Amino acid sequence: MSDLDPDLAALPLVDHHCHGLVRRDLDRPEFEAMLTEAAGPSALGGSLFDSQIGFAVRRWCAPVLDLPAHAPADDYLARRAELGADEVNRRLMAATGTQTFLLDTGYLPEPITTPNELAALTGGTAREIVRLEAVAQDVLASSGAAGFAAQFRAQLARRCAGAAGVKSIAAYRVGLELEGTRPTDAEVTAAADRLLTSGGPLRVADPVLHRFLVWSGIDLRMPVQFHVGYGDADVDLHRCDPLLLTDLLRATEPAGVPMLLLHNYPFHRHAGFLAQVFGHVFVDVGLATHNLGSRAPAILAELLELAPFGKVLFSSDAFGLAELYLLGTVLFRRGLGRLLAEGVADDAWTAADAARVAEMIGAGNARRAYRLG
Numbered sequence: 001m002s003d004l005d006p007d008l009a010a011l012p013l014v015d016h017h018c019h020g021l022v023r024r025d026l027d028r029p030e031f032e033a034m035l036t037e038a039a040g041p042s043a044l045g046g047s048l049f050d051s052q053i054g055f056a057v058r059r060w061c062a063p064v065l066d067l068p069a070h071a072p073a074d075d076y077l078a079r080r081a082e083l084g085a086d087e088v089n090r091r092l093m094a095a096t097g098t099q100t101f102l103l104d105t106g107y108l109p110e111p112i113t114t115p116n117e118l119a120a121l122t123g124g125t126a127r128e129i130v131r132l133e134a135v136a137q138d139v140l141a142s143s144g145a146a147g148f149a150a151q152f153r154a155q156l157a158r159r160c161a162g163a164a165g166v167k168s169i170a171a172y173r174v175g176l177e178l179e180g181t182r183p184t185d186a187e188v189t190a191a192a193d194r195l196l197t198s199g200g201p202l203r204v205a206d207p208v209l210h211r212f213l214v215w216s217g218i219d220l221r222m223p224v225q226f227h228v229g230y231g232d233a234d235v236d237l238h239r240c241d242p243l244l245l246t247d248l249l250r251a252t253e254p255a256g257v258p259m260l261l262l263h264n265y266p267f268h269r270h271a272g273f274l275a276q277v278f279g280h281v282f283v284d285v286g287l288a289t290h291n292l293g294s295r296a297p298a299i300l301a302e303l304l305e306l307a308p309f310g311k312v313l314f315s316s317d318a319f320g321l322a323e324l325y326l327l328g329t330v331l332f333r334r335g336l337g338r339l340l341a342e343g344v345a346d347d348a349w350t351a352a353d354a355a356r357v358a359e360m361i362g363a364g365n366a367r368r369a370y371r372l373g
């Protein structure tokens with residue numbers, strides 16, 4: 001083919017990491033709080049609309065709500081309120097063109113759409129990603145320390161029937177510097193006992209338990225997602241460099257189960273290296289794509305410096321606001337499309353190769369890694 005659409009507007013997409021959508025109407029502080037990883041706008045710093053993502057909302061979402069591109073934030077929020085959350089969600093989700101959603105169901109700060117409810121908004125399909133720590137905490141509430149390891153394995157197998165993968169949030173709890181070796185059941189029992197006798201909330205935050213959860217997922221042959229790099233204000237970013245996972249990645253490679261490093265920003269070049277050297281490692285720059293707004297092409301270009309094209313996936317990591325699903329897709333499509341089109345213009349690759357790589361990164365790699373059929 002000789003014509004590569006630099007917007008990749010019709011590229012099929014598998015969103016391999018996202019969350020549910022909030023269905024209620026939102027006031028301005030609530031909207032701004034969901035727009036970024038901050039708890040909300042700061043009196044010292046001004047509106048969160050004055051940021052890359054805020055400008056991107058006005059550029060790309062306003063026309064979907066019948067406003068001119070770049071409409072002021074006040075006009076945008078007034079139109080959003082006038083249409084109501086259901087209509088806004090319907091319009092913005094339809095504009096994403098996403099076909100398949102792999103949805104992390106473990107983060108529920110308020111009622112949000114289920115996987116099937118979300119997919120219905122685009123006419124697509126959805127599969128669940130099971131959050132390991134959430135299952136562990138449920139089991140610990142009744143298992144006692146001695147019964148935990150066996151009961152967790154059984155419960156995870158039940159929860160994973162029909163799921164596409166599992167996810168670890170060790171990054172949020174203890175950081176990513178995890179040993180590679182599989183902990184023994186005696187070590188798991190001792191760690192569970194420490195947690196159950198601590199008197200604190202039942203919150204898994206112990207390197208032994210996080211490793212046990214990951215290995216349990218591998219035993220079920222479930223692809224394992226890791227939160228990596230930035231996220232909300234809870235995260236200690238200095239403990240979330242994916243290079244800290246090297247020992248665990250080396251130990252798990254022989255099992256041949258995909259390990260999927262999510263977000264990665266600002267360590268995406270480190271993640272690209274890991275994707276090159278470990279056969280089972282896949283990477284994305286979800287969440288960063290929409291937060292970087294007009295700079296999204298730069299982060300995609302940096303990820304694709306070293307990461308093999310067969311190891312890079314698309315994700316939005318959208319949560320709550322339909323705007324984030326649309327920005328995740330439109331900025332990904334344009335960023336990747338322009339990078340590939342520049343390479344064609346430079347004679348770095350052919351248009352046919354560019355189209356093939358776009359299809360791999362948009363959907364094909366995810367279908368292979370998660371065996372989506």
Ligand SMILES: [Zn+2]
Pocket residue numbers: 017018019104317
């Ligand atoms: Zn997420």
